[in-house]
Amino acid sequence: MFLGERLKDLRINKKLSQDKLGSLLEVSKVAISNWETGKSVPSEANLERIAKVFDVDVHYFYSYGELLTIFNKLNPALQGRLIEYAATMLKQQELNNPASTTKYPYKTYNMDSFLETLNDSSKVPSFTLNYDYTKTLYQFALWMQDDSLEPEIPMGEVVLLKFENEVEDGKLYLVVFNGQPMFRRVYKHSTYYKFVPINNKYDTIFAPFEEKPEIIGKIVGHFKPIEK
Structure with a gap:
C-alpha cells in the first residue's frame, strides 16, 4: 500500500511546494495532492521519478519499505x-x-484407496498446495494412519507425495515390497535398495532388485490439518 504521508513528509522536509514537486515530476499539483492524501497512487514510472528526486528507494513509500531496506543491507x-x-x-x-490461519482445500486418500487409484488410473493429476509459507507441487495427499514416521511425522498428519523416477538417497519415500506398502528412507545400492525406518520399532529392510521392490513416490511435505 502506497503511503502518501511519507511523500508529504519528504516534500515538506525538502521545502518543496506541491507546485514545485509537480514541475520536477512533470505532473500537476492536483496529482501530488491526490498521492499525498491517498486518493490515487503514482504510476511505476512516476514512483521511480519521486524516489530519484528524494534519493530514496521506491520501497520507502510502502508499509514494508523499512523492513525491506534493512533486509537488503x-x-x-x-x-x-x-x-x-x-x-x-x-x-x-x-x-x-x-x-x-489460512485454510487450503485438498483431497486425501487412505493407503487402500490410494493404491486402488494407482492401479485403476494411468494419469495422475498434479496439484499445488500452499502450506507452511511455501508452494508445494504434489500428486497425492495421504493420511498417516500408523506411527512408522514418528516422531518426525506424527500419526494423523497429512503427507504430500510426488512421483519420482530417480531415487535420492536418504529421502523419504512410499515403497511397496512383498506386497506391503511402507514409508522409509531409501538408499540405492548396486543390486538392492536399503529401506531405513524413521521409527526404530520397525526393521531396516534390504530389497534386492530381482524381487521387484517398487518406489511409489517421494514425500515432499507434510502438515497437521486444521479443524474447520
Whole structure:
C-alpha cells in the first residue's frame, strides 16, 4: 500500500511546494495532492521519478519499505536468519490464533484407496498446495494412519507425495515390497535398495532388485490439518 504521508513528509522536509514537486515530476499539483492524501497512487514510472528526486528507494513509500531496506543491507547469511525468525513468529501467531490461519482445500486418500487409484488410473493429476509459507507441487495427499514416521511425522498428519523416477538417497519415500506398502528412507545400492525406518520399532529392510521392490513416490511435505 502506497503511503502518501511519507511523500508529504519528504516534500515538506525538502521545502518543496506541491507546485514545485509537480514541475520536477512533470505532473500537476492536483496529482501530488491526490498521492499525498491517498486518493490515487503514482504510476511505476512516476514512483521511480519521486524516489530519484528524494534519493530514496521506491520501497520507502510502502508499509514494508523499512523492513525491506534493512533486509537488503544484510549479508545472505543474516537474511536467511531473518527469514527463519519471521517464519517462526508467524507460526507462533497461528498457533496462538488458529482462526487466523489460512485454510487450503485438498483431497486425501487412505493407503487402500490410494493404491486402488494407482492401479485403476494411468494419469495422475498434479496439484499445488500452499502450506507452511511455501508452494508445494504434489500428486497425492495421504493420511498417516500408523506411527512408522514418528516422531518426525506424527500419526494423523497429512503427507504430500510426488512421483519420482530417480531415487535420492536418504529421502523419504512410499515403497511397496512383498506386497506391503511402507514409508522409509531409501538408499540405492548396486543390486538392492536399503529401506531405513524413521521409527526404530520397525526393521531396516534390504530389497534386492530381482524381487521387484517398487518406489511409489517421494514425500515432499507434510502438515497437521486444521479443524474447520
